[in-house]
Amino acid sequence: MTGAERRALFTTMLRVRRFEERCVELYSAGTIHGFLHLCIGEEAVAAGVLAALGPEDGVVSTYREHGHALARGIPMESLFAEMFGRTTGCSGGRGGSMHLFDASRRFYGGNAIVAGGIPVAVGLALADRLRGRDRVTACLFGDGAFAEGEFHESINLAALWRLPLVFLCENNRYAMGTALARSHAETDLALRAGSYGVRSWAADGMDAVAVQEATELAADTARAGAGPCFLELRTYRFRAHSMYDADRYRDRTELEAWRARDPVELAAAALAADGLLDDAGRKELEEAVGREIDDAVRAAGAAPLEPVEDLTRFVTTATEDGS
Amino acid sequence: MTATAGIRTVTFREAFREGLREALATDERVFLMGEDVGRYGGCFAVSQGLLEEFGEERVRDTPLSESAFVGAGIGAALGGTRPIVEIMTVNFALLALDQIVNNAATLRHMSGGQFSVPLVLRIPTGPGRQLGAQHSHTLEGWFAHVPGLRVVAPATHADARGMLAAALVDPDPVLIFEQIGLYGVRGELSVDAGPVDLDGAAVRQRGTDVSVVAYGGTLAPALDAAAELAAEGVSAEVVDLRALRPLDSSTVLESVSRTHRLVVVDNAWRSGGPGAEVVARVAELALDQLDAPVERVGAVEVPVPYPRHLEEAALPSASQVAAAARRAVG
Secondary structure (H helix, E strand, O other), rough: OOOOHHHHHHHHHHHHHHHHHHHHHHHHHHOOOOOOOOOOHHHHHHHHHHOOOOOEEEEEEOOOHHHHHHHHOOOHHHHHHHHOOOOOOOOOOOOOOOOOOEEHHHHEEEEEEEEOOHHHHHHHHHHHHHHHOOEEEEEEEEOHHHHHHHHHHHHHHHHHOOOEEEEEEEEEEEEOOHHHHHHHHOOHHHHHHHOOEEEEEEEEOOOOOHHHHHHHHHHHHHHHOOOEEEEEEEEEOOOOOOOOOOOOOOOOOHHHHOOOOOHHHHHHHHHHOOOOHHHHHHHHHHHHHHHHHHHHHHHHHOOOOOOHHHHOOOOOOHHHOOO | EEEEEOOEEHHHHHHHHHHHHHHHHHOOOHHHEEEEOOOOOOOOOOOOOOOHHHHOOOOOEEEOHHHHHHHHHHHHHHHHOOEEEEOOHHHHHHHHHHHHHHHOOHHHHOOOOOOOOOOOOEEEEOOOOOOOHHHOOOOOHHHHOOOEEEEEEEOHHHHHHHHHHHHOOOOOOEEEEEEHHHHOOOEEEEEOOOOOOOOOOEEEEEOOOEEEEHHHHHHHHHHHHHHHHHHOOOOEEEEEEEEEOOOOOHHHHHHHHHHOOOOEEEEEEEOOOOHHHHHHHHHHHHHHOOOOOOOEEEEOOOOOOOHHHHHHHHOOHHHHHHHHHHHHHH
């Protein structure tokens, strides 16, 4: 991987980290409402996975998708506007934090039912196969989804039909407050996924370079017609499940052990060691990201709210114009 | 099939199959998938012969994974194809409720109108003959509750033949509920039968004394009851709702404004069902038109039992409809 690519991964992770930190502030200030699930600690997954995809590929994500959306290239302003419920939001303000969509970037949400997006990803890949299009669908979900029937039905179906699909399990070790070992008899998820006849392996989800390389291999394999792949990306969330979560179910020493492998700082250290990022460069990058966030928050806050008269829009095509 | 002077006699099964064959033949984006739709020919033999005619890519047998293949239909619809997904019966559709309610019905809205889900679900519904509680449900009303879905209940051969084509043109998800009890029933169909409008109720029989509102599996008993009443000198008008969402209140209201009496017939339990919604709308908009209390006929509020005599007692019948109409007329 080139130095420029590694720097790009770092920049993406830094943008995600600072974006999420600003979300905490805005939530505490009462500007963002509802459920808010942050991916602080999991930035390497977002940066690495999305860097491995092409613009024509499809992405299906979960309710912890801010990082995926940012790494896909959705502008910060439209993400903040979505969380502020403004019309300039990437879903027109109708979705909120858990339902980020962008048709122009083939970003299909933002699904807040655990595993609910996985069958949809199978269908997107099926459509590509039927229409003879050379692209893959990346389906992101968590370890919690691995316990759902929809995941098992879907991976079997995708394997049976050898669809161009990559299953990306962002294993942060907790399904809300329930640890992996407390909900799975066998915790080696890649091993279990392999039983479906799918090429499966695990990668270090705290290392963006490793994530990108693994995703590229998986996507190339699926694109070449060899059927779907399953990647278990082993990571950890540094903050609670959501803003409502008191986080009483995790051992502090476990958290600290994972924090010692902070993906943003790991990447920064590696770049520094190779002479690709010095203190001045880091400072410059931090300032640029800070300005990007400030500008985005300001613009999003100035955007209009949808008039109540438009309430019944977007239910069916017939109601598109509010009639 | 026999043809005389532009009219032939077909079963509902044949009418549905004709619609499917035409859809597959005329639009290469269309494909059919579901449990046993291919090699087996469809649980109710509706898709018999289609695998041989159109091949395995377009007539796809799925595993018994309702949530996955319904969700795959949603994704394939998002991806620019026109999937027709058959769920073997409405009883099994409960295993795909998440995909239907949380995705098919909401993706357009949650995305601020960026995505359409042009998915067609074909769902056989209603009781068979002594199949027991788990295979006898009538649940189309559940789906009609949900904004974002279009729900239709073909009760005539022309609708069985023509609703699919209209559903495939609709950019939003359409659920077609096919009556299991009607598949083998023969009726007349024009040789040039084609697409029909999905919107709007239809008056199937004109009458002046009482309006009988039915849909899907209850149209036939409603028409039988009307014939029985005619012999007694009571003129019943029979309205076929055709679509449960959006519900066409205006045809019902217009009918009631002429007859001033209303009987509503459900195959389902009456509590919270489509018939209850019809009655509520009449109460809201035309209460002053009613000269008698509304009469309701529906399934007895019990899981459908296995023994023949109890099953018959649990389900609505033409004689119950006729008796309700007599009460309304007074």
